[in-house]
Amino acid sequence: MHKVLVVDDDKVLQDSVKQALEFHHFKVDTADNGKEALSCVYKEKYDLVVMDVNMPEMSGIEALTEIKKYDPSIIVLILTAYSNVGDAVKAVKEGAYNYLEKPISSENLVALIKRALKARSLVETSIFSAPSLSLGTGDDKFVGESDVMQKVFGVISKLAQVNTPVLIRGESGTGKELVAKAIHYNGPLKDERFVTINLAAIPDNLIESELFGHEKGAFTGASERKIGKFQYADGGTIFLDEIGDISSTMQVKLLRVLQEKSFTPVGSNRDIKCDVRVIAASHKPFEEMIKEGTFREDLFYRLNVLPVYLPPLRERKSDIPFLIDYYVKYFNGIHHLEMKGCVPEAQEVLKNYSWPGNIRELRNVIEHAFIIESSEQIHISSLPETVKKSANIEDGPEDNADESNVQIDFKGIQDSVVDNIVEDSEVSKYQFTFATVTEDNEIKLDFQVAKDLFEKEFIIHALKMNKGKINQTALKANIPKKTLLRKIEKYEINPKSYY
Numbered sequence: 001m002h003k004v005l006v007v008d009d010d011k012v013l014q015d016s017v018k019q020a021l022e023f024h025h026f027k028v029d030t031a032d033n034g035k036e037a038l039s040c041v042y043k044e045k046y047d048l049v050v051m052d053v054n055m056p057e058m059s060g061i062e063a064l065t066e067i068k069k070y071d072p073s074i075i076v077l078i079l080t081a082y083s084n085v086g087d088a089v090k091a092v093k094e095g096a097y098n099y100l101e102k103p104i105s106s107e108n109l110v111a112l113i114k115r116a117l118k119a120r121s122l123v124e125t126s127i128f129s130a131p132s133l134s135l136g137t138g139d140d141k142f143v144g145e146s147d148v149m150q151k152v153f154g155v156i157s158k159l160a161q162v163n164t165p166v167l168i169r170g171e172s173g174t175g176k177e178l179v180a181k182a183i184h185y186n187g188p189l190k191d192e193r194f195v196t197i198n199l200a201a202i203p204d205n206l207i208e209s210e211l212f213g214h215e216k217g218a219f220t221g222a223s224e225r226k227i228g229k230f231q232y233a234d235g236g237t238i239f240l241d242e243i244g245d246i247s248s249t250m251q252v253k254l255l256r257v258l259q260e261k262s263f264t265p266v267g268s269n270r271d272i273k274c275d276v277r278v279i280a281a282s283h284k285p286f287e288e289m290i291k292e293g294t295f296r297e298d299l300f301y302r303l304n305v306l307p308v309y310l311p312p313l314r315e316r317k318s319d320i321p322f323l324i325d326y327y328v329k330y331f332n333g334i335h336h337l338e339m340k341g342c343v344p345e346a347q348e349v350l351k352n353y354s355w356p357g358n359i360r361e362l363r364n365v366i367e368h369a370f371i372i373e374s375s376e377q378i379h380i381s382s383l384p385e386t387v388k389k390s391a392n393i394e395d396g397p398e399d400n401a402d403e404s405n406v407q408i409d410f411k412g413i414q415d416s417v418v419d420n421i422v423e424d425s426e427v428s429k430y431q432f433t434f435a436t437v438t439e440d441n442e443i444k445l446d447f448q449v450a451k452d453l454f455e456k457e458f459i460i461h462a463l464k465m466n467k468g469k470i471n472q473t474a475l476k477a478n479i480p481k482k483t484l485l486r487k488i489e490k491y492e493i494n495p496k497s498y499y
Helices: 009-025 036-045 060-068 082-093 106-129 148-159 176-185 204-212 250-262 284-292 297-303 317-335 345-352 356-373 385-390 410-419 447-465 470-476 479-488
Strands: 005-008 027-029 047-054 073-078 097-102 166-170 194-199 239-240 277-282 306-310 436-438 443-445
Touching: 005 036, 009 027, 009 047, 009 106, 027 036, 036 047, 036 060, 036 277, 047 060, 047 306, 060 073, 060 082, 073 082, 073 106, 097 106, 097 277, 106 176, 148 176, 166 176, 166 297, 176 194, 176 239, 176 277, 176 306, 194 385, 204 250, 250 297, 317 345, 317 356, 345 385, 447 470, 447 479, 470 479
Parallel strands: 005 027, 005 047, 047 073, 073 097, 166 277, 166 306, 194 239, 239 277
Antiparallel strands: 436 443
16 A cells, blocks of 8 residues: 655645545545655655645745655655646656646546556666666666665656656666666656667668658558657657667668757658657667777767666676565566565575576566475576576486496495484484395395385485475475475375475
């Protein structure tokens, strides 16, 4: 349940807004002025503040400034009379999400609040994907779960309030599109279109038509006039993903759009004006491409006004437990499960993996584990083979493997068991009879019988210690899961007997 603080010195309006929000299942507190609002914010965690501009003791603008200093993640909506719209616009520039003119419609207020919360969720998602944002100073900050999160909100807020181009750089899978959406949906263009186009996925001969449109008959197959992505995004934001993949000819045409705010559709002799905010992204090494002459230097600097660098996951491994927790909660909701995270051993394997696919790969690994895992925590045995192999963890030999060369150090095993016996513990000392005596007083030895007896007793003991949980038993007893399942079936063991 989202928590909202309503701040207004008009008690009637305060009560009506409170009732309207509570009807839509928001938890609501109230304050009579800016000072009271700050006191509430310092004591409680609010998702959103609905606040009047003109109030005694401290105005809404002053309170807004202090709230944003304390916690930039709090959404602030400003209420204003028609005569004070100028103050409300100023508040938006200072960091308020939006404003509403009085008299207020409860439907409009609730709709605006829902849009604001959705916009903030994009910022939060971008944090999980991009916990490092840079303004080009080279002083990249890796995310912490609390303090750095506020800095990320602040950086995105700054980018959102200006209309200059943004270049987002980072390897594939680091979350570049999520950051672009967060910038768009938290700025003045949030009500306009956000148009995405992946330039690497479009053939070179069709990119110009996709971006700028074409006239009927402009080329073979152009049976009707088509509006391009720039014209469709007019007034909003266009996200040009993988801009490093376009040809030199298209680079010239894009440069013209950025400089002159106009373009010419294919097959046309008329210019079309467009007011579009451009956010571009790529994993390519632009500095090397400029030296090689494959990317225009003037286009790069036109795009690189406010660069954002997203580091690969291997450079921010301290964030992996935080990311794992996020995706475990996410997939719990998707698959209707109650997974409690990773066991320490599995988490260590994930932290030490190189993550060539970055956040996208981590997401897929966690989803894979959800499908395989049968216990309430993710174990090493449920991780993909590529991850396990990187940690030198493999499934072990199959049943049909050659066992003729297997050598067992019985003395070492016996000494280990004896040394680790603890009185009154769950660990029991087992004594196996490897030899039987016949009626003729002959000692009879049978290796296979002894081996089977040991395996069965060992598996029963391991299951008892791990309360019948298959994945946990496989991990703790160092038995490949599929081997354990085969042995359980072979010896007709019922793991449920040990829950």
